[in-house]
Amino acid sequence: MTGRITPAAGRYAGKSAAERRAGRRHRFLEAGLDLFGAGPGYRATRITDVCRAAGLSTRQFYEEFRTLEDLLAELHLHVNDTAQRSVVAAWPEARALPLAERHSRLFRAYTAGATADPRHARIAYVEVIGVSPRLDRQRLERRARWIDFLCGQADEAVKRGELPPGDYRVAAAAFIGAVNGLMHDWSVGWVDAALDQVVEELLKILLTRLGIGP
Structure with missing residues (x-):
């Protein structure tokens, strides 16, 4: 349909795609801060642990970080x-x-x-x-x-x-x-x-x- 805004580019729950992505990145950073700085530490943490703590998926993690x-x-x-x-x-x-x-x-x-x-x-x-x-x-x-x-x-x-x-x-x-x-x-x-x-x-x-x- 002409002029249709896709969910990725448009607003969802009152937030733009850029705002949603910034929010996800912040959640990953907070999860990393907790796990590396107060939990088991970097060497004992896996990407799945970070995703679980952030309440996000591994796909979303790899959209923000390579490793x-x-x-x-x-x-x-x-x-x-x-x-x-x-x-x-x-x-x-x-x-x-x-x-x-x-x-x-x-x-x-x-x-x-x-x-x-x-x-x-x-x-x-x-x-x-x-x-x-x-x-x-x-x-x-x-x-x-x-x-x-x-x-x-x-x-x-x-x-x-x-x-x-x-x-x-x-x-x-x-x-x-x-x-x-x-x-x-x-x-x-x-x-x-x-x-x-x-x-x-x-x-x-x-x-x-x-x-x-x-």
């Missing part, structure tokens, strides 16, 4: 973006603070963004480790962004006369390595400490390296 690893990769980017948004939101109030307070405020914003949802912490620090060369590259690329951020903060501190001139990249890389290592151990229960204790210990490492620690 289960694709779902994990997208979740890893999502949890990193969440932490980054937390830091960006804290920057306007932190920028005028003295060096020690500024770094403390920004790092606390990062850890708040990374751990407010425990599922995020497990995905960021545990589940993506050693999955594949592709995810290792993605993880290291995101780590490099945080190193660049710290180097940018150091450069700004040098301009303000708060730090002596120097190359702080190795120190930034060492600190990010410490964050990932300690947060991994805390996430899997190898470190018997409250999150506040972990954050304080990492801050001591950072501030001491900048010459402003206790």
Whole structure:
């Protein structure tokens, strides 16, 4: 019939095809977040488990993702973006603070963004480790962004006369390595400490390296 709108292209239950697809993708992401971040973990999860948790079919899964690893990769980017948004939101109030307070405020914003949802912490620090060369590259690329951020903060501190001139990249890389290592151990229960204790210990490492620690 001329002018007929197919169900795939038209509106159904008040939603367009694009809105329905976005809703399905969100359900798969939420299911993955639960299973990888709070359930059996990525390695013990199958596509059928995700579909069952999302209440959707395997056909619908393959319309959104090629593999289960694709779902994990997208979740890893999502949890990193969440932490980054937390830091960006804290920057306007932190920028005028003295060096020690500024770094403390920004790092606390990062850890708040990374751990407010425990599922995020497990995905960021545990589940993506050693999955594949592709995810290792993605993880290291995101780590490099945080190193660049710290180097940018150091450069700004040098301009303000708060730090002596120097190359702080190795120190930034060492600190990010410490964050990932300690947060991994805390996430899997190898470190018997409250999150506040972990954050304080990492801050001591950072501030001491900048010459402003206790």
